[in-house]
Amino acid sequence: MANAPLAIRPVSSKADTRDFIELAYRLNRGDPNWVPPLRSEVAAAINPKKNGWFSHAEAQLFLAERDGRPVGRIAAHIDRLALEMPAEQGFGPGTGFFGLFEAEDANVARALMNTAQDWLRKKGMTRVVGPVSLSIWEEPGLLVQGHDHPPTVMMGHHKPAYRNYIEDAGFAPVKQLKTYELDITREFPPLVQRIIALGEKNDRIRIRTVDKSRFAEEAAIILAILNDAWSDNWGFVPLTPPEIDDVGKKLKPIVFEKLIRIAELDGEPVAFMITLPDLNEAIAPLHGNLFPLGWAKLLWWLHRGKARTMRVPLMGVLKKLQGSRMASQLAFMMIEYIRRDAVADFGASRGEIGWVLDDNQGMNAIAETIESRVNRVYQIYAKELG
Template sequence: MEVTITPVSGRRELGLFIELAYRLRRGDPNWVPPLRSDMVELLTPGRNPFHEHARVQLFLARRRGQVVGRISAHIDELALAQPADQGFGPGTGNWGLLEAEDEGVAQALIARAEAWLREQGMTRVLAPISLSIWEEPGLLVRGADHPPTMMMGHHPPEHQGWIERAGYHSAKSLLTYEVRIDQGFPPLIDRIVASGERNSRITLRTVDMKNFARDAEIAIDILNDAWSENWGFVPFTDAEKAYGAKKLKPITMERTNMIAELDGEPVAFMLAWPDLNEQLIKMNGRLFPFNWAKLLWWLRKPQVRTFRVPLMGVRKRLQNSRLASQIAFMMIEYIRRVAVSEHGASRGEIGWVLDDNGGMIAIAEAIGSTVNKEFRIYEKTL
């Protein structure tokens, strides 16, 4: 059957774009429906600061008048300015948010996204990325047998074949690691932590919720320095810093987010959040009429199975040093204790981690964690 693909125009079509995922994924017990309000915010210029430095075009596919697929095509101007050997760079565009009833629809949508990127002067694609590298990058290729934690994607297994048959090959893998945290870490870690506690140069403190904006700024400043040479790095703008702090403050538990200081200077941070997806999976993407109250009550003192560590960083000048590893193990252990004793957690998840980030992989393996999910970013020359 002939497939017609058109750009999304207006609020009604944006609603159709968003709603399609809920119809196509309804039978997947491991898919966590995102809040519809969050999806509207993600895709609306003026509400998501990503649009301030990006060109975005959404497309819908129809067959016999019914919506049967969707895709986003987008270009991040900040990513274009990054060095080419770090993943992005000049001429690199993206597509993401792919949903399709079948492979024919998917291939037509990918081809349309590629055509739009060519029209914009792009010569290469990295995909899927939805929308920013800091949101949901990559296609799930391992670990679809259990739900994702918050801010991680989940995709039908057939998507991998669809993308690869469209001429894409692997550019980078992003890994998440899981670890039991209710039984403590190996004795070596305990000794490293105890040694760090005797070092008067090191001070660890929790995030100050009364000065949350200040501490969020400190963490992002360290992140921009620590990750600046990593594959796929794109710096945060001031607007994105403020936006992220506002979005994440309600789920930030003061005692499980830490900043480390060396001789009084902030040099490292670690964020750990209770897995919000354990609640969202029950809500079918809707806060109203009653889910908002349930969520607010839960956020007072979340009891969860999993805590996720989505981000950590150590200033570049300390990386690959024994001191950096020691600080990292201290933050991990302190956060583990609180997650278990105050929130009932038994499992931690770390990630994502670049598949060639030897330092972070070594830390993950030292505490006994193993890879539980792999997300793959593909590339193709246009």
């Protein structure tokens, strides 16, 4: 009952952890566009022994209950690498986070927010940013536009009411992240085709697929470009080797060589583009369970390698080339080559790019030039801790 006393306590047992995980399935069950994540993946994400993010971070999970029944949850967390970042890039000294937020009603939300802020304050934090669940590289931001269709792989989906809950708690928007969608069965505009054709005549440029048999070596090349390319971006926190290892294990089954390109200039790797088939198409019908038959359905989907939607979660070009015509040319070439193969070999018809920072002029311009449109917007909030 809504009038029953509300209790909030730290998650401290296996039973608590199970309740923390299961709450999201109950609260979102009626939303046809919410994709139930695999329970095993959620459990691994919040387990310090199974998530490399915890090598430089700590988190406390909280559960809200009425009459012993879970009605809300939240994580309060501190990322030591984020504390080392320049404050003008969004995080920096004194910045803590909240995430993994779910609430049955406004009163529960308010109590959870207060609890997370109290924990962060006691840890010496002076500011809180969120929702970020848990790493900025995982599911950052609250969905504020695009509730009418399901998210793609590794993107969040939230109740519209959560926006009011967060803003009523005194949080103000600080950044928007956008995703773009496009029909990839259509060729790009003539201007883009001319840029690509010129690049193909340039002997200095090589656009290659990755070699999955050298997975660790290729991942290291991409990580080096990524950490350089994104280092000046708002919210940047360097990805670490333990996190890359985790991502590699998690995503290796949906890593296809033709969908990941590395651009070389004079033999030097200078840019990359990662594309993933939308795994959510396969896991949505499983209701979060691999057993008894979910694993077989998932294996069949992975074996076929067919997907309607392809998501581009990451692109990057070395800082020394950013803002140049060469950077745009390399980007268009990688996008076009992957587009062709996604349609021809994987039966894809739809692409999604993002997330993209609202002030990333270069990437937003590329998205607009290939005639994509914004389909989802995520908002990140911040609040000073008094």
